[in-house]
Amino acid sequence: MADSSRRRTVQRLRPFESTIFAEMTELAIAHNAVNLGQGFPDSDGPASMLAAAQQAIADGFNQYPPGRGMPVLRNAIAADRARRYGTEYDPDTQVLVTVGASEAISAAVLGLVEPGEEIILIEPYFDLYAAAVALAGAVRRTATLVPDGDGFALDVDSLRRAITAKTAMLIINSPHNPTGSLLSREELTAVADLAIEHDLIVLTDEVYEHLTFDGREHISISTLPGMYERTVVVSSASKTFSVTGWKTGWACAPAPLIDGIRAAKQWMTFVAGGPFQPAVAHAIEHEQAWIAGLRDDLQKRNALLSTALSEIGFDVRRSEGTYYVCADIAPLYDGDAMSFCRAIPERLGVAAVPVSVFTDHPADWDRLVRFTFCKRDETLHAAIDRLRRIHEAAAEFPDFRHG
Numbered sequence: 001m002a003d004s005s006r007r008r009t010v011q012r013l014r015p016f017e018s019t020i021f022a023e024m025t026e027l028a029i030a031h032n033a034v035n036l037g038q039g040f041p042d043s044d045g046p047a048s049m050l051a052a053a054q055q056a057i058a059d060g061f062n063q064y065p066p067g068r069g070m071p072v073l074r075n076a077i078a079a080d081r082a083r084r085y086g087t088e089y090d091p092d093t094q095v096l097v098t099v100g101a102s103e104a105i106s107a108a109v110l111g112l113v114e115p116g117e118e119i120i121l122i123e124p125y126f127d128l129y130a131a132a133v134a135l136a137g138a139v140r141r142t143a144t145l146v147p148d149g150d151g152f153a154l155d156v157d158s159l160r161r162a163i164t165a166k167t168a169m170l171i172i173n174s175p176h177n178p179t180g181s182l183l184s185r186e187e188l189t190a191v192a193d194l195a196i197e198h199d200l201i202v203l204t205d206e207v208y209e210h211l212t213f214d215g216r217e218h219i220s221i222s223t224l225p226g227m228y229e230r231t232v233v234v235s236s237a238s239k240t241f242s243v244t245g246w247k248t249g250w251a252c253a254p255a256p257l258i259d260g261i262r263a264a265k266q267w268m269t270f271v272a273g274g275p276f277q278p279a280v281a282h283a284i285e286h287e288q289a290w291i292a293g294l295r296d297d298l299q300k301r302n303a304l305l306s307t308a309l310s311e312i313g314f315d316v317r318r319s320e321g322t323y324y325v326c327a328d329i330a331p332l333y334d335g336d337a338m339s340f341c342r343a344i345p346e347r348l349g350v351a352a353v354p355v356s357v358f359t360d361h362p363a364d365w366d367r368l369v370r371f372t373f374c375k376r377d378e379t380l381h382a383a384i385d386r387l388r389r390i391h392e393a394a395a396e397f398p399d400f401r402h403g
């Protein structure tokens with residue numbers, strides 16, 4: 001008998017055996033579609049950073065770096081947080097280099113939350129968070145964003161209702177994947193008040209901290225009164241420097257929190273990729289202008305894609321940052337976003353992701369589709385030309401809305 005006749009994956013990870021990105025990327029490849037599903041750039045990071053990584057390999061930085069990360073990178077991260085946010089982290093005890101933001105998040109959950117304790121996620125949420133909660137044997141609870149004009153706002157009451165005596169941690173993400181929204185100072189203050197009242201650890205995923213549009217400011221909850229001591233800040237080179245394959249991220253937090261994260265991290269991967277660390281340190285110190293250029297480019301690409309989607313007939317939500325814009329398919333299509341996303345690689349030659357996969361309440365989010373605009377202009381133009389054909393291709397769409 002084939003081994004496939006027996007399920008071996010542990011119960012708590014069964015819901016996480018596959019990811020939507022794999023499914024949509026497979027469809028994109030099968031139909032030669034432009035992939036606006038998965039958020040990875042199709043252009044490179046700053047040349048001096050790429051050269052620095054090559055140089056580090058040539059210079060022999062090819063063995064295990066220190067467990068907390070190379071001092072040159074921890075120093076650069078701490079100096080950068082101090083300069084941009086005014087928060088001081090001791091590079092020796094309060095900064096930990098990880099295998100991407102992903103590992104920082106999983107290790108924080110594993111190292112700081114007991115099995116059976118509760119973690120609150122805000123829907124829609126980046127899918128990794130739910131898997132990290134499951135890995136740790138913790139219990140997932142959700143609060144929610146709600147529509148607010150052409151954007152989104154935090155439903156603070158839903159957060160208050162989600163807190164119980166067992167809540168240990170709250171995970172927030174701003175700028176936000178998948179919606180592209182930012183949490184305002186008022187929203188962050190409401191979160192902070194609840195976190196302080198209930199003595200919660202707040203993990204803030206700030207991987208898009210630099211990527212905000214039209215002069216909007218990213219505010220780190222770690223800077224609010226009473227929050228520094230209970231906040232784990234997570235960020236990464238992946239999105240800031242267009243190197244999602246380098247998997248170089250970090251956590252900044254007071255030492256007792258870093259100690260917990262490190263206790264988990266060192267038994268998973270021990271250390272993070274050696275030669276990338278001096279290269280990312282170099283980029284943090286010398287490539288701030290490159291980041292500003294990336295931000296401007298993404299702002300323009302967001303405008304390009306958002307405008308085109310509106311012209312085509314989607315009900316487009318305002319993206320204030322990140323790599324993503326969400327659009328409501330209701331004016332064009334009677335089916336749900338999942339069926340739409342499964343149909344369009346073949347019918348239109350474009351791939352996207354339904355927002356419903358980022359929630360525990362898919363029925364409440366079944367009309368929104370997430371598109372990424374972190375692609376070269378020619379890629380975006382190709383996708384837009386294909387999406388415009390939706391009206392001609394209407395006959396092939398059983399759920400296409402006519403008239």
Ligand SMILES: *Cc1c(COP(=O)(O)O)cnc(C)c1O
Nearest residue numbers: 100101102126177207236238249
């Ligand atoms: C891409 C992404 C991550 C993962 O970052 P890595 O550094 O590549 O592990 C984490 N959180 C969010 C919201 C992301 O979009």
